[in-house]
Amino acid sequence: MNQLQDKAIGAVAGAAVGDALGGATEGWTPEQIRERHGGWVTGVVGPFLSDWRTARPIAPYHKGDGHITDDTLMTHALVEVYAERRGHLDAYAVADGLVPRLIGDKRWVPELETDALLLSRLFLAEKWLVARLHYGHVDPREAGVGNIVNCGAAMYMAPVGVVNAMDPERAYHEAIDITGAHQSSYGREAAGVFAAAVAAAMAPGATPAAVVDTCLALAHDGTRAAIEAVCSAADGEKDWRTGNPALREAVASFDTVGPHYRQPSPDARRPSRTKSIEELPVALGLLVLTGGDYREAVLGAVNYGRDADSIATMAGAICGALGGLSAVPQQWRTEVSAASKIDIEAPGRVLAELAGELAAAEDSRVRARREAFERLSAPAGGAR
Template sequence: MSTPLAESKIKGSLFGGAIGDALGGPIEPWSGDPDRIENSFGTRRIETLVDYLPDGPHWYFRGSPKGTYTDDTILKNIVCQAIADSHGRIGAREFARAYCKYMRREYFTREPGQLWPGEAVVWFKLYFHITNQPYDQLLSEMPDARDMGQGNLPACDAAMMIPPVGLINAGDPRQASMDAVDVSSVLQSGVSATAPGALAAAVAAAMVPGAGIDEVLEAGVRHSDERTAARIRAAVELAGAATDADDFRRRFHDKMLLGLADALELVPATFGILALTRGDYRRSVVEGANFRRDSDTIAAMAGSVAGALHGLDVLPVEWVESVRAANPDQPALDDLAAGILAALRQEQMRGKRQLGLLDELLEPGSGSREGSDE
């Protein structure tokens, strides 16, 4: 029995993003130090999945096997669960309910103090505050879900989890962007909440049968806030002028880095990599993982878009199997994909009902029949 194209694209996006996350995860805090990477992994570039070092830089996942993904995919899984639970599109309230239901308290309470000295501990406590504060407030039945991200630090948490919002809005990048901003408001505010709309729009455009990378990139620009759109255009221009991936990275780092590696930096970087690689899956995730700064997030976001564009079949089988095997304490990505596919079918049924209603409303003469005594 043949499977629908949507299933391949959904799995391509979910596994594609998780693989990118797992590629960049083992080196993320070292991604700006290729000498250290070479000393630890025997190469200056990570081009395949590797184990996390027992004494490596990513304290939360030390000693984990290759294919283990990080917080990027953990948060994204909750978005998938929200979509499945809601049987369709989601907004802030639907995501907030799933966040309280599925997020694990230990995610916030792992103590880096024994592993990270001084400033690093402060940074990680600030980082977890971004995701912990809304969690505690929602459990306490504090203000509306849309208010939870107010005052949070600029970051990329919302952007890195948002691709499934594009999947459930397949072919409708405008709606994907609007839903993404609403969902993002649970964790972030300002441009950290609006920039994810560009990524969701790109994924929605990538779900269109026969779509090309140019249509995907343009959808992200067209359906994003002005600041994000301008920075995406700038990143794509830098990619077009670059001689290779290393040259693009240098140009981007010279001209476009921000104080924090937040969504306004990482979303444009992702679009630049997709432009540079023309959406090629393997190249997108490998270059993302080696882009430095928040490399696992860039690789995960690029992989989510490229995976949706091309489908599951372009992903290396051994990488897919590694991800399946390495995350036993997380929801199975195949099951999450099935949940999104079922929700997409529900959206299809709702769409047909809506079209039928519009046909009836817009039929010539329908107004004269309304309220008729005959």
Template sequence: MSTPHAPSPAPVTPGDRPADPRDRARGSLLGLAVGDALGAPAENMKPSQIRRRWGRIEGFVADDPAGTDDTEYAIFSGLLLAEHGAALTVAHVEAAWHQWIADLDEGPFRGAGFSERGTLENLRRGLAAPISAQHRHAWSDGLAMRAAPFGVHAAGRPAEAARLVAVDGTVSHDGEGIYGGQAVAAGVAAAMVARTTDAVIAAALSVVPEDSWTARSLRRAVAAAQRSRLDPGITRLGTERAVRSAVVIGGYPWTDLAPEAVGLAFGAFAAAAGDFRGAVLTAVNMGRDADTTAAVAGALAGALGGFAAVPEDWARAIGPVRGRCLPSMAGYHVLDIADLLTADVPTTGTPA
């Protein structure tokens, strides 16, 4: 039997959130990694399958929790951004894909999504961007999953975050795949300085075409979440069902569509009013591409709440990545990337 909502988190006020951008950067990228590791066991599952196996997921269900390609590709993009900053070009991104992934002996490489596989096949055939993004999965959530570092870098500047993530995405994505990455990057950029979830959602919507599938999916998911939160008779399970039904295309076999995954992530973020634990667990328990939706929800909520928003026991479980997907990324920790991206940023300020 489902249980009623716990009391909604109190509205975010200026004093609730740390002003230190380094703290928020660490919260965002750690939140991404935590969400990824929490969601990985539930990836591609239906909510009913999750309930049959675990009841409701309330924490790590794997004995040795670890992130997936979501965390490793976010580190990859974060390193690239730390090196080039606002001067990042498509040529830089393409060269990095060759240097760190495509031109290496594949060895233990595994776990990448279809968009990454398609991109690598094209790069290895000698195709250059944007032609390298011409494959059947250019609308996947593979850019959205690695978009958070751009929001961290461009804190308070959603349009700049959206511009830079589109540069990164030109090698691997097109159309709605780019829009999904832009929505996430802009949302994180706003969350790095924001007081409210509404500001984060508005920033995400401001950088994608109003009539795009991504924008429509995001608006529907957030509206469903907000309606459910205002109705005390709707259970937590009922909220998850409402958000899921607002965006999921029933019967479609692929769960990694950017408009769907981004909608679910923002819906989870809105349903929890930005509370980290609530946002991530809502995303996980909705299934589908659960590692990516929880990673995005975690990046948003972690940026809004800062490092302390991530439960301590969950944070302790996150170590350096193991290179299961990208061997060249083995040994990097998301907190190292957060510190790199904010190395030149003053540590004091006032939330916007």
């Protein structure tokens, strides 16, 4: 396995493991999590509620027990689109490649414990893709306008970072283009910055500081301010067990959801130039706080609560790209793969191959343009 393959598989498998561990604690406070599990969560645990099928009728999902959630299902579906198209993607690829997979292909959905359409598992903000693109025939570049602004578009953008390895600016713009079909405002911005973070982490010898610097260089408005505030707060902390409250305090003024995660404020999830989703800044804060240690960053996200699965997905993807597959604990990989009945490493291999193809194509394009530019800029009629 070469370093590109190692990092690509680490990123995608790392995201899946983080997602599965975080799913068990999503929506709860740190205090509730510790009370339920008798202390900090340190690995795969069971559902928070034993009556998971009926406790929340709008979301009858078997979270926990190593089950991946919609974060990973969407990530893998996007990988399939890349594999089919063998090129860079845009909003039209979402309409023509991703949406048909959401409504036309049955597959095993761990949280439903059955074969089902991906649409059956998606949250309302992701079902928006089907309503707008398949039924509404909206221009894909504009379909995200009007959707609630949340982390739904960002959560599955790790593949964009992998295929644009070491080119975070290209990853940022590709993710921004793709997610025009899904989100707007700071939800879309977070998607671009997360893809850039993964692309930066793919570089040989990349560090957490370099990843954060890349994010700050590309991010705009409230997203940039939130990342700066949370990472600054994280820099003074040494342990997520004591540092998580500082991360929450730093991001709170940028977060529209409010203090009660399951009871969003009336102004929640509306477009804004001063706000940010909570998940990405906190994931980057945990990256800084833990020095990029995969296990600690993911456990920090899991025990943070609130949108724990998406925070852990993002932290897991970035740390997995930094450290490669070996950074993701083998026991967790085995448990999640078995419980979810899915190969969490295969999509990374697909992306590594495609990243190599795209890099070679880009080299050819650059050489051809340079040669053409030299001809174009040569003195007309030769030297005088």
